[in-house]
Amino acid sequence: MTKKEDVFRKQVKKVHRLLALLFVLFVIAGGGIISYMVNPNILDFMSKSETVAIAPVEVDEDRIENGIHVRTGLIDAEGLMIVVNNCTNCHSSKLVTQNRMNAERWNATIKWMQETQNLWDLGRNQEVIVNYLVTNYPPKAKGRRAVLTDIDWYELED
Ligand code: HEC
Incomplete structure (x- = not known):
């Protein structure tokens, strides 16, 4: 093997490794994108949004x-x-x-x-x-009062 061939072979190996690495990255990224498309909620665990329970304000219409x-x-x-x-x-x-x-x-x-x-x-x-x-809501008392009964009359003195 000449020295030139040796250098060339090393370069080919480098390129080969680089391509392999790119391929792996591509598969990972592709897989991620696809699973995100299938289930967009997959990243939810990263968001820190808190679920705030809002208690319904009870207004009793018939209080x-x-x-x-x-x-x-x-x-x-x-x-x-x-x-x-x-x-x-x-x-x-x-x-x-x-x-x-x-x-x-x-x-x-x-x-x-x-x-x-x-x-x-x-x-x-x-x-x-x-x-x-x-x-x-009974009918109001009559406009004219009822006739008095049981009246204790007294005598007028002269
Ligand atoms: C579908 C509609 C409607 C419903 C339900 C209704 N009313 Fe009426 N009522 C009227 C209308 C219209 C008048 C006339 C209002 C005016 O003169 O401004 C009236 C008038 C009255 C008057 C006045 C009558 C007068 O001589 O001036 C009374 C008392 C009354 N309603 C009682 C009731 C009662 C008790 C009920 C439940 C059983 C009732 N209404 C349900 C429509 C309705």
Whole structure:
């Protein structure tokens, strides 16, 4: 072997090693890219994002405070939610509570709303609603006071 051949052979070996190294790097990089494409979450373990649990803020739509349904101002009593769900959709509950009627007039008002204002059929809830209204928002006392009874008259002296 001449000295020249020896040098040449060493150079070929170097190039060969370099190519092999490049090939290995290429395979590693390629494999990484492919697995990232298949599963993009694969790098998630490197990100330090913390999962912050956000507690839902609970707003109780139907909160009762001091015996009053806060959202509508209606008295908390039997039938409350049926009244809330059927009678506060179209107009304020004030319109309901400022009208103090007896059962007969309530039924007539409901019938009127059904005939002219698209109020739906209340079915068996109607009785519950009317009961609630008559019990909790009874008709106001009569405008004229009742006649006095049991009066203890006294004699006028001369
Ligand atoms: C589909 C819509 C709707 C629903 C539900 C509804 N109403 Fe009405 N109501 C109306 C309309 C419209 C009026 C007329 C409002 C106005 O005159 O400004 C009215 C008027 C009234 C009045 C006043 C009547 C008058 O003579 O002036 C009362 C009291 C009343 N509603 C009570 C109730 C009650 C109790 C319920 C539950 C059973 C109810 N409403 C459910 C639509 C509705």
